[in-house]
Amino acid sequence: MTTTLIRDATILTLDAAERIFARGHVLVRDGTIVAVGDDDYAGPEVPDRTLDGASRLVAPGLINAHTHSQSSTMAGFGDRLSHPAFMWLTQAHTSRRTPDEIRLAVLLTAWGLMTSGTTAAIDHFPGQRFTAADMDAVLAAWEETGLRVALGMRFFDGAFSDIFPDAPLPDALRDRMAQVEILKPQGVDELRDLMTDTIARWHGRAGRLSVFPAPSNPDRCTDAALLLCAELAERHDTGIHTHLLETRRQAALALEKYGETAVRHLETLGVLSARWSCAHSIWLDDADIDLLAARGAVAVLNPESNARIGTGLARAPEMLRRGVTLALGTDGASANDNMVLHEAMRAVATSHRAGEQDRSRWITARDALRMATAGGAAALRRPGLGTIAPGAPADLALYRLDAPWWVPLNDPVAQLVFAETGGAVDTVMIDGKIVVENRKVTTFDTQALAEEVRAMTRSLRKRNADLFDVATEIAGVVP
């Protein structure tokens, strides 16, 4: 047993009573919060370790409910690209990695997440067909980081048709695109074996890892594969993670394929439930929104990614009003260049304001923070995450209150959402263990990682030259 006491800190509990303590304490035993109060700890336990919380805000760790570890090397790439050109550029950067390269991309993601106050995430991985070795590599790497992670085993068993542009393409280019082996669908039987095996070996590992079936996108999958997801999720009590209606074209493809919207099709199949967390959820009509609310499915909004690549503006105020559980994600670095969830909170609370005259419909800082905590907990299916209360998992971030945007301390919630950059994060605890201390990651060597990532990027440039060529040509055809 290990106990840690944080004392003399400002504590934002986000508990049921939304209490804030000016000079309080948090006591953690092993991975669980056991005591919280607005005074000094006076109980019988002698802590193994005491953290001085003076001039610190202790807040629940944030939950990034949609990212892609594989694209962590892509910050700064592909400004003003069409969606198909963007998708191919991402393929060029993220395909054909060795297990060690998969690990490096995870560590780079974790570095960005943890040092900006995020303690849990959903990794939608990979973007291509996968093997058991790929899943082992990505999950072992997440275990090494110390983060709490749901790994969405991303697959498609139908045509990846929305990465083929509408515009006419030269025959030679179309042939080359069709030949890319890594984008050929995986059959349902193979997927059943792979996913069952990965769940059996990894789901629940260390109390921090979970494994979800994860369609790349419902309309890139057959009905049989969607039914398989529901069956596996029921049998093993997992979530299901997916992209959903990110682009207008995906909405049109779904209508064409199903004769109804993608959301209504999930309902028709009988699979829509609270197990689903659906990234983007932009091109929804009112009936789709009501269905998500009625089934308890979580919409994971990615406002910065959507703005960066121009896919649309999710109807967040409408979804909130109609009772949909909302969570937040950064998306991968190819679509949103850093892992700072504070920016996504700020974006979701502000991006609709200029177009909404009725201020009572605006998303508040409190709403946005709830998405990044309780909403994320619903997506990860870990109730209790996102609060500082006895019995909750000990996932905490400590922010320095001597950063300029915290002077003076006016409203911790509004300052976390509207002011914080991630730069005031000082210490991070996940499952009771300190994973960031004095702004430095303690679970792996970030300097060595940076060198290895640079070398890997050079190597992949050569290895995936054919894919880079296709991406460049598509950007020429569909600018």
Ligand SMILES: [Zn+2]
């Ligand atoms: Zn995504």
